[in-house]
Amino acid sequence: MLSSKELLHLEDFLGMEQTCVKTMSFFANSVQDSQCKQLFQQLSQKGQQHMQTMSKHLNAGQSLQ
Template sequence: MLTAKELMHLEDVLTMEESCAKACNHFASMTQDNQAKQVLQQMAQKDQQHLQTLKKHLSAGQTLQ
């Protein structure tokens, strides 16, 4: 069971992951260096995976309390 405080923390982390994914995608689109572009795209992809996991936990927690 998640408490209200834990849900707030998850929401904060969700917001941070969204910001990180957007920033990585933005910088990947701006760079001309293919290696840097690939690393940034991989980072954005991992952030997206984290977002999906957090969203699952967040929706499950909201139904608990």
């Protein structure tokens, strides 16, 4: 069971991760170099996976309270 403080931290991390995903997507769409574009796309995808994982924990914690 997650405490309210832990839930707040997860919400903060989720917001930061969302900002990172948006930034990496922006860079992927902005660069011309294919290797850089691929790197930014991979980083964006990894961030999206992190967001999904955090969302699961956040939703599970909220339903327990």
